[in-house]
Amino acid sequence: MEFINFLHAISPMGSELTNHLSSIVKTANLKKNVYLVKVGNVCKYVCFVKEGLLKCSSLDNGKKACYWFVKENDIITPFEIGFEQVRCKESIQALEDCTLQYVTYSELQDIYFRFPEFYVHRETFIDKYVSLLDERAYILAYCPPDRYKILLQRQPEWIRRVHNRHISSYLRVPLSIVCQLKKMTKQTLAGHIKLS
């Protein structure tokens, strides 16, 4: 099972934990545009993305903004799942049809209790979100055309797969500018464009 292989790669797991996970990990399909969780709801799952693409968004100054995107062979879950089952500040939505492998929140708590070795994996889930936030802060420190260029260098697949309006939201760059930059990139970007 891909989720279990992913967890093994973070830190090798004992046979008892591996067998336990094999017996509880479930598979679910999520259609494009369907929400895994919405702001204010309690998120009940930790999911591994076997196939597909999702976005995590929250509110920036009252406006909905993308925080990051998650594709195949990665974990997606609200940050709060790492600590306690509180109401989520984020929404998670499928941008493509997805196949997810998951465990529930209560199953996760049971694993932490019975298998202390799994704390290493828990820390990795939390670290991931800190890293993603840090990366976005880096990108947002620059002017809009540079933000697009940096994202293209660091996450070219996001540019390729994610709709321009979500890229616009992630980069905090007007949609019209993102469309122009994407077009120019295709024609080989040479220099910045002036923003009016």
Next chain:
Amino acid sequence: MEILNFLNGVYPMSPELINYLSNILKTKTLKKDEYLLRAGDICKNVYFVKKGLLRSLYLKGDKEISKWFMKENDVVYAVKSFLEQVPSLESIQALDDCTLQYITYSQLQDVCRRFPEFLNHRSILTEHYYKLSEERHAIVLYPKAIERYQYLLQNYPELIGRVPAKYIASYLGVSKATLNRHKNMLYGHPKNK
């Protein structure tokens, strides 16, 4: 050792863990303007500021963008670089003479393995700095520099007092002249009184 008091304040530690950390923690001094880390290098250590002031910054050609400022009792590291052991996106520079206490990435992994109780500290601190990062993230998105300045003034007045104006201006994304104008708008220009 101050860092041990700090960690004990985060979550009580067993005598064995305290003893172990005492033996592995190292101290580093940094002169004003010296770099602790340069962009492109891997951040191999996590630091505790015993004394001093530092800033993290991004470099774009000959231009600098200040990311944040760290002072006594703060934990300092380049987050993504340290957690993933990849080249850092940011540099870290001393703004005063500094005294830092630190452990390496591999020592941190080792402590967590030997003392599962230390995962409590790791979790609490990571959560704390995640929430700080989220908050600072939100500041960056205020459309007006004066709003960002007001936020700093209300929530981190000690930074306004300590950090040189040119770095505050760099953090806000404005020139020093613009920063002075914002200050005058908030406090009133002496000539207007």
